[in-house]
Amino acid sequence: MRNAPLVMYPVGHFLWIFWLCGGLGLGGAILTGWLFSVGQIASWLALISVLTLLAVGAACLPLAVRKKTTCWLHWNGQVWRCLDDEKNETAQTVSSVIVILDVQQALLLRLIGSSVDVPGTQEWVWLYKGFAPVKWHDMRCAVYSALK
Incomplete structure (x- = not known):
């Protein structure tokens, strides 16, 4: 041989965590928007949800730019x-x-x-x-x- x-x-x-966070964030934003549009979620709760998704996205950003x-x-x-x-x-x-x-x-x-x-x-x-x-x-x- x-x-x-x-x-x-x-x-x-391997930046799978970055893509996972991005996918979950996008899915969460779409779900929040849909719940807000059908009246299932209050505007203040939708705002908190969007801010949380932005915070998670900002926390994942260093994973993409590190060595x-x-x-x-x-x-x-x-x-x-x-x-x-x-x-x-x-x-x-x-x-x-x-x-x-x-x-x-x-x-x-x-x-x-x-x-x-x-x-x-x-x-x-x-x-x-x-x-x-x-x-x-x-x-x-x-x-x-x-x-x-």
């Missing part, structure tokens, strides 16, 4: 590492990478660390094809074929 390709892939923030890359997941053919940046600085060794969910465009992974301080620490990360589309196939191959 062929070895998995060497790959370095950015692990970033996208948290680390780089690196497979060197023998060991997984989580690097703080692309220049291989401050590496944390990962003893195993477990695929929890695969939806073709994104992977939910559980990284189990092997650091000396706290062995067996776990971190859950999303990998998204949009972070590095050119490297996506190599990353999927490495995740599925490494450390069998």
